[in-house]
Amino acid sequence: MEEKYAITVDDLTVAYNYKPVLWDIDLAIPEGVLMCIVGPNGAGKSTLIKAILGIIKPIAGTVSVFGKSYAKQRSLVAYVPQKGSVDWDFPTTALDVVMMGTYGSLGWIKRPGQKEKKAALEALEKVGMLPFKNRQISQLSGGQQQRIFLARALVQNATIYFMDEPFQGVDATTEKAIINILKELRKAGKTVVVVHHDLQTVPEYFDWVTFLNVKKIATGPVKDIFNDDNLTKTYGINYKVSVQE
Amino acid sequence: MLGTAILGAICGMLGSFAVLRKQSLLGDAISHAALPGIAIAFLITGVKDSNLFLLGALISGLVGTFWIRSITKKTHLKSDTALGLTLSLFFGFGMLLLTFIQKQPNASQAGLDTYLFGQAATLLEKDVWLIAIVAGIALLILLIFWKEFKILLFDEDYTKTLGFNTRFIDILITTFIVITIVLGLQTVGVILMSAILLAPAAAARQWTNSLEKMVILAAIFGSFSGVVGTGISSVSGNLSTGPVIVLVAAGIVLLSFIFSPKRGLLFREIRFRKNRNDIKMQKTLAFMYGIAKTHENISHPHAIKILNGFQGFSKRSLQKLVDLNYVEIDGQQWSMTQKGFMTAANLYNQQVENSHE
């Protein structure tokens, strides 16, 4: 069986102010995997996602989505930014934020209508936030804000999802709820890429992993490459994590 | 008067965007950057014509804006620094030119210094028309691109991934802010222009949690400040309009910060006190519940003394419990009523539920 790649990254190099933060990254993400990107703070995980999504312009390299350029395939891709990247004091409601997920398919000028509202409410339901739909977003807890971001991406009904630390600051119950949604997405044949910090849960949650620290250290199935050797190469120190086989 | 009313309204509208983008200093920088343009326009042509001045102000305002953008893009400087730098550089240069002009023989005619603090009386009918037309166009653009403006203000990176050209939206907003500022210079003046841009928006933010309402409210506040400010300054003779308008706007801001029901200081304090008292009362009730539970008869009387050591307890909270019919007092003894017992039991369950949320 020929393997299909959802995302292919070639020779990607990104720099802020002339200092390279990603160096010559080659990466192929097979379709239908639930993949995490791990690496220490400042390793360039967020930057990698932003460069793939065209938010940051790379110095060199190309990104393709199912073999075509990202610009043409944009509607297939959804993004959940790091929660701290926006000002939650912005005057708007939870439902309104989730509705933003429909703006892309609406295109310029056209306003969201009943159909978009229905989709947004369904997404809110899925993440268990329906009771909070009219809540001002600053009055949501961190975990609830995170779920709103997730719902906004779900509304896009994409094929590939990029999520930057969706488990940041959420409690165990919410984490379980989110991972279940991610696993459902994978079951539906979607590709999900998640920046993840908790190494303990990697084997339980994910089937694919990429180690990143400025350079790509390794990428592949969790059961083959999630080992102390790669962890040590990525985190520098002599890393020991007890991986249950 | 009509001119300043419309002007105040668009300032409020566009100011909301500046406030939400945390670009408060941008307005300041643009207005100060416009000053040398006015002076140069006069030096080149030697005539005093407000349209000509506007053009000069617009050009140097735009130059200033793009200067700021390129400084932040190409160097490591923070945008505050770039704004501050541009502001003082352009303003200093403008003042230099102004002083130079005033030393010229025809200086008294020029009256360029009204651009420092503004003089609404110098507005001609055609100026008012110009303001009205620009305001109309700005309103139209705002309605057309409302959704795009909103999402850009909230989450720029995400907006990009949806395929919107964020540069275009950004330039659209900034251009209208620049044009508005330039139009306001004659009335409000270079120095206080940014205050009239920001004050109505900051006040409006206190009253509402919806972007739509915030923009509308800011427009109303802006227009009110414009009308009242112009009125006061024209009644009292030769007062400059700008400072008066800004004082009115500042008054609105102050009142908003104190009195707004959602975020105002006054209501926050009232709410805080009420909450604290409620919680004191609930704590006392819960404590009593714990004691009453140990007896078969929930209404078995207990000494008030045992409550004394408890931190949530006060005479007032006990009295409140009696008023609510949760507790009965008989001499130095208290006993729980059926109603009080049920309420306390629910209270406890609720707290357990909340901690699971």
Ligand SMILES: Nc1ncnc2c1ncn2[C@@H]1O[C@H](COP(=O)(O)OP(=O)(O)OP(=O)(O)O)[C@@H](O)[C@H]1O
């Ligand atoms: N806007 C920026 N300007 C300059 N440098 C930046 C910028 N954003 C990130 N960097 C730098 O790029 C490097 C990679 O940052 P990035 O945010 O991608 O790391 P990360 O792996 O996501 O880290 P974390 O785990 O803390 O989220 C860091 O050294 C950071 O300091």
Ligand SMILES: [Mg+2]
């Ligand atoms: Mg990051």
